[in-house]
Amino acid sequence: MPASVLTCPRILVAGLGGGSGKTIVSLGLARAFTEHGLSVQAFKKGPDYIDAKWLSLASRSDTTNLDPFLLSSDALRNLFWSRARGADLALLEGNRGLYDGKDVEGSCSSAELAKLLNCPVIVVADCTKVTRTMAAIILGLTAFDPLVDIRGVVLNRTAGCRHQNILRDSIEKYTDVKVLGILPKLAENPIPERHMGLISDAEHERDPFAAIAGCLRDNADLDACLAIARSAPAFHGELASLYPTASAGKSVRIGVARDAALWFYYQENFEALRHAGAELVEFSLLEDSAVPDVDAVYMGGGFPETLAQGLAANAAMRESVRGLVHAGMPFYAECGGLMYLSRELLYGGVCYPMSGVFPLTTKVFEKPQGHGYMSSVVSAPNPFYVGSTRLTGHEFHYSRCIDIENVSSFVFKVERGQGMAKGCDGVLFRNCLAGYTHMHALGNPSWAGNFAAAARVYRDARLAGHLCPDIRL
Incomplete structure (x- = not known):
């Protein structure tokens, strides 16, 4: 195919580790922006089927998995742009910690995917029993790999006004990362978990997305999140067909x-x-x-x-x-x-x-x-x-x-x-x-x-x- 110039606002939501709250934030952003009238194309980094299904429901789109181990870099790039082009927002949910991969080099990590797709990153941080130390953690994330474009942080599971103020003031004093949201501790997980992770939508009777989106609207700067997504650079290059070989024989x-x-x-x-x-x-x-x-x-x-x-x-x-x-x-x-x-x-x-x-x-x-x-x-x-x-x-x-x-x-x-x-x-x-x-x-x-x-x-x-x-x- 000829060289292309493709654009799509995009962000990758990453965590400090499993259980940080990135899935709840991703679901809340997906539904909030969808309800605002945007066409949201959701992606799930990694092979997970369950989170991908929840993202599909939240965004009202078919979520695509992007996995650097299962697919080559060229296949990942082709797959992403084949789905993202034409959307108002591409929302990618990472997996595990931002830099966690299959080896000490971080191969197949969310950070590597963000670099491959030139995608700005928003980090979700569990702030349970942490205050000023969170600034050191965020500073470490930005210094660990300067090629990863970390643009904001959502502080999750905060305890109260004093806790929130110290967190925000520390991060803004010691880092250049913008605090995009401060979420309170939720009384209960809106999507319960079991032995393979989140339970499936087929076994969950109520729609949890209105409450999750409301929590994000009330406690996060959605306009700032969207502005970060819209700052993502255009893609210049060639895209290959996802299925290059012609079918053979009768159907x-x-x-x-x-x-x-x-x-x-x-x-x-x-x-x-x-x-x-x-x-x-x-x-x-x-x-x-x-x-x-x-x-x-x-x-x-x-x-x-x-x-x-x-x-x-x-x-x-x-x-x-x-x-x-x-x-x-x-x-x-x-x-x-x-x-x-x-x-x-x-x-x-x-x-x-x-x-x-x-x-x-x-x-x-x-x-x-x-x-x-x-x-x-x-x-x-x-x-x-x-x-x-x-x-x-x-x-x-x-x-x-x-x-x-x-x-x-x-x-x-x-x-x-x-x-x-x-x-x-x-x-x-x-x-x-x-x-x-x-x-x-x-x-x-x-x-x-x-x-x-x-x-x-x-x-x-x-x-x-x-x-x-x-x-x-």
Whole structure:
């Protein structure tokens, strides 16, 4: 594509660490500016699905994840500008602390993303039991990497007027960073948390955004925040197509299991499948009695454990899934999808029957069994990846397969991460591949085309009245 000059007001909301309050501030800004009539395009730094979903609701836009580990710098830049152009404001929520990355150099940190996108930064600081020391912390943030454009700070969880005055006066005396807001301690978290972070919107009955936006309007300078966003420089350069390869072959129908049990999906994965020639057909493992008339199925992650009773009660769907897998229909499943495809799920002392595709029992524990980035090498033939392909992804699961000895071989050799067993992930039966790895299509560009091609093999075999063969790349 030709060189472009693109502009979009933008800010990145970062924290001193996890739990600083950056999500509440991001949600409040997103809803407040949206209610003011601005078109807000929200982004979530990192692989998190749950915060991204809340940002989508707050901004009334589809939030895009930007992750420097899953995607190259060029892909990140292309993805950001493809979504941001035309918006009145691009609002990015960071993750963890501003400079926290995967190594001592801070690789993949929110700070590195801010530099890549020339994005001004607003820091959210938890001020519990801190006064003048906060000025030293803010001064340290600005000195640590002068290329990070820290323009303001929102002071969170402040105790009262005296506490607030000392904080503001100290920061303004010793630093050049503007205090943009001073938030009081909230009586309760408007979005409660549980073992995987914030609970999902599907399980939260009331709309919390009016109160959050009101808190920001009452206690922060929104005009100053917007002025900082509008000071972000234009982008000069070339943008490549997100999906450069042309789709091959006739269109196919790929079912997407999407409901309150499974809903962890990246929009770009859907777009990549559509670009590869797939029509996506959503269905529910909880409400529908059978998989619809499709040529393949995609199962993402989610919270199957909290809805295990409903999944187990829908015996017709479990039988439909099992029968189609045995017939050779391609299935691709991530984390929660693996749990559903297993024989049974143990949660809270109760054993729930699942679809029984794999002879595995997944048990949910109180602590994470795998959490972080993953990198793997494809070590066995399968329908979705060519052998020796390097696969990037992430995992966050409290469940574990407790009878892994029933698996004779794995598809992925894990070099970073936990997976299903130390150093292994991905189980295969017929054309059904399931594991704990969550994958982003823009970081693994062959996936969508191979998925659609496998669906065509199944469709053609079915139309010819033949049993679909095992598809192996």
